[in-house]
Structures are given as structure tokens and as C-alpha cells.
Amino acid sequence: MRGFRVLALTTSMLVAGLVAAPPAWADGASGGGDLHVAQSLGDRELTVVIRRVDPVPGPLRVEVVSHAGTAPGVLALRAASIGASNADRPPGSASQTTVTLGTTPGVYAGTMRVDQAGAWELAVDDGERVARIPFLVPARFVTPWERAAYGGFAAAGLLLAVSLLVAVRSRRGWPALIPAAGVIAAVAVGLTGALLSASAPPPQPAGRLLDPSPDTIGDPYPERALSTTDYSRPPVNLVLRNDSSTLALTVTDSATGRPADDLLVHDNALIHLMIVGPTGRLWHLHPIRTGPGGYEVRFAPSETGEYAVAAELSRRGGGVQLIRSSFTAAAAQPADPPRRDAGQITATPLVAAGPSTITARLGGPADLQPWLGMVGHLIIVGPLPDGGSAATAPIWSHAHAMVPVTPGATGGQPDETVAAYGPDVSFTYTFPLPGRYRIWVQAERDYAIITVPTTVDVSGAR
Amino acid sequence: MTILRKPLILLAALAIIVWVLWPTSPAPLRATAGRYMVEFTLPDPRIGTNILTLDITENGRPATPSGVTIEPVMSQMGHATMPKAVTADAPGRYRISDLDLPMAGQWEITVTVDGDRVVFPLLVNG
Numbered sequence: 001m002r003g004f005r006v007l008a009l010t011t012s013m014l015v016a017g018l019v020a021a022p023p024a025w026a027d028g029a030s031g032g033g034d035l036h037v038a039q040s041l042g043d044r045e046l047t048v049v050i051r052r053v054d055p056v057p058g059p060l061r062v063e064v065v066s067h068a069g070t071a072p073g074v075l076a077l078r079a080a081s082i083g084a085s086n087a088d089r090p091p092g093s094a095s096q097t098t099v100t101l102g103t104t105p106g107v108y109a110g111t112m113r114v115d116q117a118g119a120w121e122l123a124v125d126d127g128e129r130v131a132r133i134p135f136l137v138p139a140r141f142v143t144p145w146e147r148a149a150y151g152g153f154a155a156a157g158l159l160l161a162v163s164l165l166v167a168v169r170s171r172r173g174w175p176a177l178i179p180a181a182g183v184i185a186a187v188a189v190g191l192t193g194a195l196l197s198a199s200a201p202p203p204q205p206a207g208r209l210l211d212p213s214p215d216t217i218g219d220p221y222p223e224r225a226l227s228t229t230d231y232s233r234p235p236v237n238l239v240l241r242n243d244s245s246t247l248a249l250t251v252t253d254s255a256t257g258r259p260a261d262d263l264l265v266h267d268n269a270l271i272h273l274m275i276v277g278p279t280g281r282l283w284h285l286h287p288i289r290t291g292p293g294g295y296e297v298r299f300a301p302s303e304t305g306e307y308a309v310a311a312e313l314s315r316r317g318g319g320v321q322l323i324r325s326s327f328t329a330a331a332a333q334p335a336d337p338p339r340r341d342a343g344q345i346t347a348t349p350l351v352a353a354g355p356s357t358i359t360a361r362l363g364g365p366a367d368l369q370p371w372l373g374m375v376g377h378l379i380i381v382g383p384l385p386d387g388g389s390a391a392t393a394p395i396w397s398h399a400h401a402m403v404p405v406t407p408g409a410t411g412g413q414p415d416e417t418v419a420a421y422g423p424d425v426s427f428t429y430t431f432p433l434p435g436r437y438r439i440w441v442q443a444e445r446d447y448a449i450i451t452v453p454t455t456v457d458v459s460g461a462r
Numbered sequence: 463m464t465i466l467r468k469p470l471i472l473l474a475a476l477a478i479i480v481w482v483l484w485p486t487s488p489a490p491l492r493a494t495a496g497r498y499m500v501e502f503t504l505p506d507p508r509i510g511t512n513i514l515t516l517d518i519t520e521n522g523r524p525a526t527p528s529g530v531t532i533e534p535v536m537s538q539m540g541h542a543t544m545p546k547a548v549t550a551d552a553p554g555r556y557r558i559s560d561l562d563l564p565m566a567g568q569w570e571i572t573v574t575v576d577g578d579r580v581v582f583p584l585l586v587n588g
Contacts, residue, residue, distance in 0.1 A: 087489040
């Protein structure tokens with residue numbers, strides 16, 4: 001009789017311990033980190049850092065990094081829940097604040113509040129235009145192996161108490177063996193879960209492969225039930241419209257023609273827009289998102305002629321794309337005097353189809369700051385046709401000099417306040433074709449973007 | 463007493479097991495399209511023909527918009543379909559019993575109510 005009672009209690013506790021582990025324990029993980037998004041908002045080049053929200057509900061800290069030449073002023077920030085909701089995940093309440101940019105470049109922060117996991121949008125309003133940055137507040141979840149580990153050890157503890165109780169109360173010895181066997185089973189489950197959790201694949205960051213939805217955001221592996229493993233989406237088409245002050249971009253799905261509203265932040269921007277003017281001047285801008293598939297950037301042409309354009313972006317599901325285009329414009333404003341950034345570019349012998357190393361020596365102390373998450377950027381356009389435009393150059397490349405790893409560092413990528421790199425920045429690049437190339441090295445120092453241009457000749461393969 | 467206790471404990475254990483393992487269907491998705499609130503119910507989306515129910519309300523009351531269309535797009539394949547007009551069974555209630563979703567993966571169902579669009583993400587298992 002007593003044996004049956006103990007068995008029933010044991011079974012119910014095991015089941016309760018293993019299966020009914022609550023879905024939001026305090027030590028559950030929530031993927032995702034800080035989001036750094038470069039935005040060319042009007043004449044201001046800003047980096048908007050959306051710090052990871054943990055816990056939810058909790059404070060949402062947004063830092064706006066201004067750069068040399070950024071006009072002081074007030075930005076209105078507003079965070080609002082977007083997309084579908086359901087009864088389990090109702091839409092979050094909107095929250096707003098203002099950030100006053102001072103005259104010195106640096107970090108200006110504001111704090112808002114986020115009360116629900118899911119898809120959110122941060123609107124950055126400078127009074128004339130609004131940048132709408134989508135971001136995701138990940139939900140907390142417990143992976144299956146964590147659940148097995150916690151549930152197994154909890155059940156083992158309970159069963160140990162039960163077996164002690166039974167051993168003391170029972171007149172016969174054998175009933176205590178039943179919960180004791182349960183202890184062994186529960187410890188085995190807990191150990192297996194704990195050992196597996198170390199080597200199990202970590203969940204993909206929410207929203208990276210699949211559209212965020214209230215149904216899937218709390219699921220660490222929403223893709224597990226799919227028979228497909230290729231999550232990539234079709235490439236995009238880019239349509240440019242320019243007037244004397246603004247360049248508007250429309251991003252559409254190349255297969256369906258519908259607006260592509262699933263761009264991910266890649267290398268710290270939704271779109272990296274590189275423009276090479278008729279005389280070889282480079283602009284590296286980050287258009288603001290104005291709506292689904294709609295982007296714009298302030299661009300007043302100072303030269304008449306053809307402007308070559310390349311946009312780098314990444315859609316949900318994987319894959320970075322380089323889309324090239326061009327537009328012609330008449331000079332709308334006088335050209336500002338050419339900026340001469342100090343710096344010298346040297347290179348190992350440049351032979352087509354073989355790797356060569358290009359080094360920019362920027363001088364001064366080792367105080368370069370990471371811009372767009374990288375110590376340096378190398379942009380290569382060529383081979384240039386005689387007197388031709390960069391728009392027809394067959395090669396357009398963008399290489400990076402990564403931030404060196406700091407042993408023991410935690411907390412994600414260093415932001416722009418870390419001025420500790422350089423002053424030499426090296427890139428290794430294989431020129432696919434011989435000919436004359438324009439190259440630019442970009443880096444950041446004292447919150448100013450340094451651009452060092454030069455022209456190189458690449459000889460034919462030996 | 464002890465005769466009664468055994469089935470009671472077994473029943474309690476059974477009840478716990480059933481309660482824990484009882485299948486739950488996710489709550490319907492909700493989103494606004496213009497002045498309308500659209501509730502989107504498609505439990506357990508599967509490859510093949512699915513049944514979708516839309517409940518459209520305005521200020522909490524069943525709405526009678528003049529035009530409602532649905533437009534399924536398989537975003538990973540770049541496969542769009544012609545928007546399909548749907549008609550109400552009852553005020554504010556639309557039941558689409560022949561929603562064909564031919565493959566597993568990420569679908570986006572655009573619902574247009576009187577010209578205002580709203581997109582529902584849908585993960586089709588299979």
C-alpha cells in the first residue's frame with residue numbers, strides 16, 4: 001500500500017519537476033546584445049547605440065554618438081512596439097525622451113522604458129526628418145537541456161527528502177529504495193542536461209533567420225520544425241531618386257517587387273552607401289529608414305557628372321549583398337575645399353591575382369576609435385577606364401581591419417569611446433584584375449572620420 | 463480510508479500529467495490596419511490547405527469594411543500570389559477554408575482592409 005503511494009508521489013514529482021519547469025526562470029538566457037546603428041540624419045553623422053534590454057520590463061538605454069562637425073541640437077527619441085501581438089504578448093507601451101547633443105563630439109544618452117519583448121522601432125527625430133530603426137527585444141527562454149538540468153536536480157533533491165522520510169517512517173526497508181532509485185534517475189537526467197548544455201548549439205539571435213512574431217519570439221529554436229535549412233531570401237533591387245539635397249532609396253524584393261522591410265543591422269548599419277563622385281571623391285553614408293523599404297540620406301552634389309553608388313546590406317535569413325547603381329547630378333552647391341587628412345598609404349608590390357598588403361600610416365599615438373565596429377575600412381574601386389566613371393569599374397570592394405581581440409574582454413564589441421587602436425591600419429587584399437584603382441582608407445580619431453585617398457597601379461600577373 | 467486514498471493519489475498524478483502535456487494552441491495574432499483591428503487565427507499552419515479565420519473589429523465592435531483581401535507571400539522563395547478578395551460569413555468574421563501554403567518555411571500573409579495593409583508573419587512547419 002505504502003509502496004504504491006510512494007510510487008505515485010514519486011512519479012508526479014518527477015513529471016512536475018522535469019516538464020513543468022517555468023518558462024521564465026530568472027537565469028534563463030535572452031539572446032542578443034547591443035545594437036550599434038550608424039545613421040546619416042540630415043547633416044549629422046551619428047551612431048545610435050541601443051543597449052541590450054535586460055530584464056524586460058526594464059530601462060532602454062540609447063546612446064547617440066556625435067562626431068566632429070555634428071551640429072548641437074535636440075533629438076526626440078521614441079520607442080514603440082510594432083507588428084503583430086497576441087494575448088500572451090500584448091503590444092508594449094510607447095516611451096520617449098530627448099537627447100541634447102552638445103558642441104563637443106561624444107556620447108549623449110537617454111533612457112526610455114521597454115515593457116514587452118518583441119519587435120520595436122526607435123524613432124530618432126531631429127525636427128525635420130525621422131529615422132525609424134527597427135530593433136528586437138528578445139524574450140527570455142530556457143533551452144530544453146537547461147530545463148532537463150534544472151528539473152532533474154530539483155527532482156533529485158525532492159526525491160532524496162522523500163526517500164529519507166520513507167526510510168524513517170517505513171517498518172520495512174524496501175519502500176525507501178523506490179524514491180532512492182528515482183534520485184538516481186533524476187540525477188542522471190540532470191547531469192545529461194547539464195553536460196549537453198555546454199556543447200549544444202546556441203540559439204540563433206531572434207529575428208536573424210525568421211520574421212519575429214509573438215508566437216516564435218519566446219522559442220529558442222523556432223526553426224527546428226522546418227524541413228528547410230536555407231533561410232536566405234532573394235536579392236533586392238535599389239532605385240535611386242535624387243534632387244538637389246536628398247537622395248532617396250527604395251529597396252524592393254527582386255522576386256516579388258514588394259518593399260523589402262527585413263534589412264538587418266550589418267557592420268553597424270542598415271545600409272552602407274558608398275558614393276564616388278565624378279572627380280573621385282568618396283562619401284560613405286548610412287541612409288535613414290523612413291518606412292518599409294524606404295530610405296533617404298541628405299546628399300547635395302557639389303560636382304556635375306555621374307556619381308557611382310554601391311550599397312551594402314543584409315536581409316533577414318542571411319547573406320550580405322552589394323548593389324551597384326549610379327545617378328547623374330548637376331552641382332547644387334559649391335564644392336567645399338578638399339579635406340586633407342594626414343596619412344600615408346604604402347603597399348607591398350601590387351600584382352593582380354596575388355595577395356598584397358596595403359598599410360595606412362596615420363601617425364600620432366595609438367588612439368584610433370572603432371568606426372562601424374572596425375579599426376579601419378578600405379574601399380577599392382577599379383580598374384578605372386581612361387576618363388571613365390567609377391560606375392563602370394568592374395571591381396568594387398570594401399575590406400576591414402578588425403578590432404584586435406582583447407583577452408578576457410566581455411560585454412560585446414568595444415564602442416567608439418575606446419580610443420586604443422592603430423595608428424597603422426593594414427589590409428590584405430587580392431586585386432582580381434590589373435589596372436589603375438582608386439582606394440580610400442577610412443578610420444576614426446577624435447570622433448572625426450579620417451579618409452585617406454590614393455590611386456594605385458596593379459601590374460598583370462607574372 | 464486507505465482504500466480511497468490509492469485511486470485519489472493516482473488520479474492526482476494523472477491529472478498533473480494531463481495538465482502538463484495538454485496541447486496548447488498559440489493565441490491569435492492581432493495587429494491594426496488603419497482604423498481596424500485584425501485578429502488572425504491559423505492554428506498549426508501546415509503544408510497544404512489551411513483554414514484561416516479573420517476577425518475584424520472597429521472600436522471593439524465587428525466591422526463591415528468594404529473590401530478585405532489576403533495575399534500570401536513565401537518570402538524565402540520570393541513567391542507571391544495574387545491578392546484574393548474574401549467575403550464575410552458574419553459581420554466582421556471571415557473564414558478562408560482554402561488557404562494554400564505549398565511549402566514549409568517563412569510566409570508573410572498581407573491582409574488589406576479598405577486599402578490599409580498589415581503583414582502577419584507565419585511559420586509553416588513540415
